[in-house]
Amino acid sequence: NAGVTQTPKFQVLKTGQSMTLQCAQDMNHEYMSWYRQDPGMGLRLIHYSVGAGITDQGEVPNGYNVSRSTTEDFPLRLLSAAPSQTSVYFCASSYGPGRTYEQYFGPGTRLTVT
């Protein structure tokens, strides 16, 4: 079991560029989420999904898009990168209701926007 994997580990973008952060899990989890981590602010939820084809916004969704076409993958798209999106991004997954409740986190992607 690889668990939750994220690529790339590091990325530098120029303002206005677009990119996709990849996330995959091999635990057959129904739920997947994206968080961003900023110093002194903890982790904040960007978008989440409760199953293939179902996504919803979290606390800080502006500037980000997601889709979930398969159970395994949950990519995060930055359409036009801004310096305010410089952060560490974590993908997480968990079982659906009635199972163990904790989220499993990937190793993170460190993004710098110049």
Add this chain to the structure above:
Amino acid sequence: AQSVTQLGSHVSVSEGALVLLRCNYSSSVPPYLFWYVQYPNQGLQLLLKYTSAATLVKGINGFEAEFKKSETSFHLTKPSAHMSDAAEYFCAVSDPGANSKLTFGKGITLSVRP
């Protein structure tokens, strides 16, 4: 809306001393509560969780936490700190059944002095 308060951003203890990291939450329904640990440049690892069973929860690495509904608290303790405990610790809350949506505190950095 849920919220988590972790007072202070940094705690320093001597090796062998008691570790106490405080967490208070606000939730309109009985919550699920989690403590995660993050070592430098790594993802988040679950230490322990409360999901409405026993109020005293034991986790990995000798940590435990007690859910106190009357105080809306879920403080993390360890009787004797080790150098390897130096890390950042996050308290998080979710609604039961909303496994995909965690609300995190801002985190506390634990330093352990020799």
